[in-house]
Amino acid sequence: TSYPPAPSKHYQSITPPYAHLLSQLEQVRSILNRPLSLAEKIVYSHLVNVEEGLAGGDPIRGEKHLKLRPDRVALQDASAQMAILQFSTCGRDRTAVPVSIHCDHLISAYEGAEADLKRSIMSNKEVFDFLESASKKYGIEFWGPGSGIIHQIVLENYSAPGLLMLGCDSHTPNAGGLGSIAIGVGGADAVDAMTATPWELKAPKLIGVELKGELSGWCSAKDVILEVVGRLSVRGGTGSIIEYYGEGVERMGATGLATIANMGAEMGATTSTFPYSDNMRRYLHATNRGPVADEADRAHAAGFLSPDKGCEYDQHITIDLTTLEPKLNGPFTPDLSTPLSQFGKLVQEKGWKDELSAALIGSCTNSSYEDMTRAASIARQAKAKGLSVKSEFMVTPGSELINATIERDGVKADLEAVGGQVLANACGPCIGQWERSEKKGEENAILTSFNRNFKARNDGNRLTMNFLASPDIVTAMAFSGKLSFDPRHDELIGADGKPFKFDPPTGEKLPASGFTAGNTSYLPEPVPEPVPSTPLAISPTSTRLELLQPFEPHFSPEAFADPNAKLEFDDLRCLLRIRGKCTTDEISAAGKWLKYKGHLSNLAENTLIGATNDETERVNSAIDFSTGEEGTIPEVAKAYKARGQPWMIVTDHNYGEGSAREHASLQPRFLNCKVILARSFARIHRTNLTKQGVLPLTFANDADYSLVSAGDVVSTSGLDALLRGDLDADVDVVVRKADGKEVTIKTTHGLSRDQVEWIREGSALNLIKRKAAE
Ligand code: SF4
Known part of the structure; x- marks a missing residue:
């Protein structure tokens, strides 16, 4: 050892x-x-x-x-x-x-x-x-x-x-x-x-x-x-x-x-x-x-x-x-797996047009030297018979190392010689960065050696059926242009008019003459020393980037030091009660909003725009209880924030399911949300909320969900003991209705000691910062 x-x-x-x-x-x-x-x-x-x-x-x-x-x-x-x-x-x-x-x-x-x-x-x-x-x-x-x-x-x-x-x-x-x-x-x-x-x-x-x-x-x-x-x-x-x-x-x-x-x-x-x-x-x-x-x-x-x-x-x-058969998975979900021998039948049964509109290989999933040489071995066989691809054929190298090595070894030339287009060493069509002019709004089928095939993932067209397969199968099928083609058994007609069948692909795990670095200007300085005086390049007028301001702690250090001070949230306004599914996509939408990932104020304009208001049954609608006017959820949240009015929301089951998208927890906190009271939370999102200092509470009794309405004034009772270290403390929610009546709701918190500390400090980052300063 x-x-x-x-x-x-x-x-x-x-x-x-x-x-x-x-x-x-x-x-x-x-x-x-x-x-x-x-x-x-x-x-x-x-x-x-x-x-x-x-x-x-x-x-x-x-x-x-x-x-x-x-x-x-x-x-x-x-x-x-x-x-x-x-x-x-x-x-x-x-x-x-x-x-x-x-x-x-x-x-x-x-x-x-x-x-x-x-x-x-x-x-x-x-x-x-x-x-x-x-x-x-x-x-x-x-x-x-x-x-x-x-x-x-x-x-x-x-x-x-x-x-x-x-x-x-x-x-x-x-x-x-x-x-x-x-x-x-x-x-x-x-x-x-x-x-x-x-x-x-x-x-x-x-x-x-x-x-x-x-x-x-x-x-x-x-x-x-x-x-x-x-x-x-x-x-x-x-x-x-x-x-x-x-x-x-x-x-x-x-x-x-x-x-x-x-x-x-x-x-x-x-x-x-x-x-x-x-x-x-x-x-x-x-x-x-x-x-x-x-x-x-x-x-x-x-x-x-x-x-x-x-x-x-x-x-x-x-x-x-030894007995495994090539597969095609899709459309629209990666677990719908069909053996290649059954795929033609499936195309017929489903009534899909037997046409392959585009074939794409590469991406982070499948752009190794072995993948590229196997694909090129198929391309060479086709070229020898005078064939070129019938569908669009694109290749995304995963790195400059791969790109330069396949160029040196003639692999790139083999792929290009049959009509392949080699793209930049980047994600490109795998993440929807494919400005495809063909097939807009039209049902069509593509084959990729990528990893995901959700609707609209590649070209933004929800009708594009994306099937996942190996680079070998994708490449071979591009020469037929048909979905029903099985390169193991089916024949193509060569330029000489004679039928021909592919031999199985062959490739090399590693290049015989080693890798070549290609454009070395891409290589970073290894283990660079930090230069702390470097300013972060963010223009004050940028719409895409904005420095993040640490969130204000909920309570002052003096309040923590004073045992008589009550560490409770008082007079939170209930912004709305959300009905049904509310995923991280509903809380922080993607699409056109992606470009604001580094600008919290601009991204916050999409906060909860996919949420359904349980009382009005409208999506992205809330009432500002100071003015009585209806607005979008981010509009009303922003108005509350501007008036220094902290707020909370009530949500249904599995709030925040979907992805680990942290913006979905940053945005409500940024807009002054202090508490989210849910029937249940998705686990990762619940952790993300506590990391940003939002208190996630769960109804002890599911039916109490409808006891809190938009506009009610909500306070916590028992948070003080929790924040002062009693992990077993019960936190109740006291709701004051418009007519002055009060209802007390039992909740559970299930917070760990670390998570309580994050809420105490106002966010996990505040805690890290304090510890760094100590
Ligand atoms: Fe890989 Fe595609 Fe994700 Fe890029 S977008 S990292 S190519 S899966």
Whole structure:
């Protein structure tokens, strides 16, 4: 367990602290005294305090809240804005762990790589400038526009076996292809890691997936995950880590494993991971990380990077790769999985037009060297027969490393020779940044090797049916232009008029002559020293960026110091009672609002615009009780804020379900909301609210929901005891009706000690800031 020092600052920053993790693992073993899975080893060895975290032993999975210390953070350009703005309020001049920022989501696809990049840089310049200035100020590695997609770059540069990483993007688990635990989170959680604040995670359950046999022919890693998503469904991974093992894992390349880990997000899984393998070692060497591989070898020999024999999973499935068939998943949901042999029949049964309008390969999910060489092997066969693609065919390289290497090796030329268009190294059509002039408002089918296929995700057209498949299948089908084409059996007619059939694709896991970096100006300075004097580049007239002001604490330090002062919320105005489903989309809409992700005042204009007023049955409608006038919800909330009137809302079941979108908790707090009283909350949103200092209370009795109406004046009773440390204190809500009558409503809070502290301070960030100043 003794390790030589890392050869340089750079390697040190990208190597997990194996010596420390191994000594933590020994403590974990002595407390649990049972075989451990790989995920348990990695997660529990990252506990801030193993003894405290695992006190009492099992059951842990699905029960205990773990306080963890992540090793690294990655941010993408859209979510990084609020993460950095929040970090900037914490009073720190450097990040506690290495952080990287990646400019990828804001680049749209229209004419081709060069022109698209130029145009996108111009239209998003202020955002990129801001992120670059923040990177300089706080010592963050900055990957500018054109360098590639966050997850591909992380895999090529930062992921490592046994690492615990947080990323502000739902496909962060892609890094699991190299045996790390990589979890997608919101900005406030990233700030925890960036400020060395323990990061809390409910101990995930475990799903074990055994991969037997070996892939062959037309089957690739993508088909494995399309099969798993089909079996487990879009909710099947919730609260769980998916841990793969078996001979199939050994045989697949690290990038194939990354494809599988990437799409664990489609099942709501916390993340996915794999035991350390020879192929991972080879990938680390090929990407210039030999020293990391050497250290991983030693950690592996010490029993860290693979599961113990006899470890148990909460759920288990087996997949035989030898008999696996290629799949097409969709439309509109990734778990609707159809074997390729049945797809033609499905097209007929559904009455869909048997036409493929566009074929897209690449993205963070499937743009490895192996993916590209396999696709090119199909393109070469077609070219030899004088064929070119019948549908639009687009390729998004995941990084400049891939782009430059496939260019050098003639792979790009093979794809272009048959009509392929290679786009910028960025997200592009995967995230709707596809300015598609064809098929507007028309039902049509596209095939992609991406990961998501919700309505309108790619081209904004809700009638575009997006089917997910491997890059091999997508490429082959582009030559037929038909959905019913099965390249394994069906023939095409070559330019010579003779029928021809594709041979199965072939590819190379890694380039024989190594990777080439391409445009090295994209490479950031490794482990840059912070330059605290750098101003954050935010123009005072910007409509897209705005410095975040820390939220005012609800009570003064003097009030806390005075035992006779009552720490209660008094005279809150009930803004409205919300009926039915109210997801994070209803609370903070996406679409055109996305461009304001770094400007809270402008984004707050969309607060709750999708919510239904239970009393008027109208969407986005509230009454201002000072004027008696009806307005939109944000209008009335803003008017209350302007008058210094704090407010609360009453909501129905599962308030805040959907995503971890933190703006949905920031916005109400920004507009002076103090309490949300719900029939129930979605778990992540409830945590997000407490992080921003909003008190989430749940009705003890569901039926009391209708006892509070818009305009009522609401106070708390019992909050004082809770804030002064009595976690068992009951918090009641006292409601004064318009006729002066009072009703007292019982609630539950279920807050942890940390969460109470966040509310006491006015927000988790205020607490971090105070601690930094101490
Ligand atoms: Fe997300 Fe698509 Fe970009 Fe991947 S390529 S990070 S899935 S938007």
